[in-house]
Amino acid sequence: METRKRRHIDVCLDGDVEYHGVTTGFERYRLPYNALTQTSLGRIDLSCEFLGKTLAAPVLIGAMTGGAELSGTINRNLATAAHRLGVGMMLGSQRIMFDNDAAADSFAVRDVAPDALLIGNVGLAQLTADVVPALHRVLDRVGADALAVHTNPLQEAMQHEGDTDFSGSLARLREVTGSLGYPVLLKEVGHGIGAAAAAELVDCRLAAVDVAGAGGTSWARVEQLVRYGEIRHPALGDWGIPTARALLEVRRTLPDVPVVASGGIRTGMDAAKALAMGADVVAVARPLLKPAIDSADAATDWLRRFIDELRICLHGCGAATLTSLRRRGVEEV
Numbered sequence: 001m002e003t004r005k006r007r008h009i010d011v012c013l014d015g016d017v018e019y020h021g022v023t024t025g026f027e028r029y030r031l032p033y034n035a036l037t038q039t040s041l042g043r044i045d046l047s048c049e050f051l052g053k054t055l056a057a058p059v060l061i062g063a064m065t066g067g068a069e070l071s072g073t074i075n076r077n078l079a080t081a082a083h084r085l086g087v088g089m090m091l092g093s094q095r096i097m098f099d100n101d102a103a104a105d106s107f108a109v110r111d112v113a114p115d116a117l118l119i120g121n122v123g124l125a126q127l128t129a130d131v132v133p134a135l136h137r138v139l140d141r142v143g144a145d146a147l148a149v150h151t152n153p154l155q156e157a158m159q160h161e162g163d164t165d166f167s168g169s170l171a172r173l174r175e176v177t178g179s180l181g182y183p184v185l186l187k188e189v190g191h192g193i194g195a196a197a198a199a200e201l202v203d204c205r206l207a208a209v210d211v212a213g214a215g216g217t218s219w220a221r222v223e224q225l226v227r228y229g230e231i232r233h234p235a236l237g238d239w240g241i242p243t244a245r246a247l248l249e250v251r252r253t254l255p256d257v258p259v260v261a262s263g264g265i266r267t268g269m270d271a272a273k274a275l276a277m278g279a280d281v282v283a284v285a286r287p288l289l290k291p292a293i294d295s296a297d298a299a300t301d302w303l304r305r306f307i308d309e310l311r312i313c314l315h316g317c318g319a320a321t322l323t324s325l326r327r328r329g330v331e332e333v
């Protein structure tokens with residue numbers, strides 16, 4: 001598993017892993033511009049509450065990696081950036097920690113991010129009542145505030161010896177969310193949660209849903225490159241629900257559940273549109289991978305530019321707060 005985790009990093013750095021025929025859909029919407037804004041750029045308030053923590057900006061570092069030696073460097077640099085800027089961070093899948101105690105070192109970031117919102121991670125396919133004691137152990141070990149459960153049937157189907165039996169997983173999710181004792185966030189990995197899936201979650205005690213839509217990194221492409229060294233199934237690599245559509249469908253279906261918009265969020269303008277369309281926070285992953293390998297300063301600089309652009313977007317449309325931004329909404333192009 002450690003070798004596969006390292007291959008994921010290498011392929012995401014250098015491989016052709018972006019969607020080819022699918023976009024996020026945010027290009028179909030425009031943030032309204034107000035030439036007579038009555039805001040002061042320096043006083044724009046981006047702060048928000050999410051999963052019981054106050055964030056300085058509505059931004060999460062998306063789940064990326066863990067288990068490999070390089071993963072430790074990446075995670076510590078990302079966590080340092082999260083601490084400096086007051087944003088949250090999702091860890092990569094902690095499944096490897098269940099059976100490999102040494103792998104815990106690659107997830108150990110609390111010392112560099114003592115106050116940051118830190119979200120642990122496990123796959124829905126591995127989520128059972130029997131695994132709850134191990135989950136508590138690995139979440140406690142990293143000092144997590146919450147748990148992200150990732151559902152990824154397409155990715156697993158493309159993976160060599162992937163977990164392909166998702167039967168009964170929804171019932172297990174309901175059971176574990178009610179008994180775990182940690183806030184649970186459900187997320188995709190980049191192929192989208194839409195209306196059909198969201199409708200199954202109406203009676204599930206979730207703390208949030210991350211739509212993780214299509215238009216950014218395709219994990220069906222990543223896994224094909226890791227497994228075959230080439231794309232053998234391009235149609236599967238371009239399969240998913242565009243992020244903007246997934247966001248609107250989940251928000252409409254689950255109006256009272258906090259929503260994370262991720263999947264191809266690349267700019268502060270993307271983030272502003274997503275927030276105006278109903279997201280509570282946004283998450284960014286792959287654009288931070290190379291900076292995180294370079295240094296904590298590089299990761300911090302990338303995130304700071306992203307947040308600065310988001311702040312300018314609020315200023316330019318006349319919104320002093322995130323609540324005001326959501327009232328303004330977006331315009332269809």
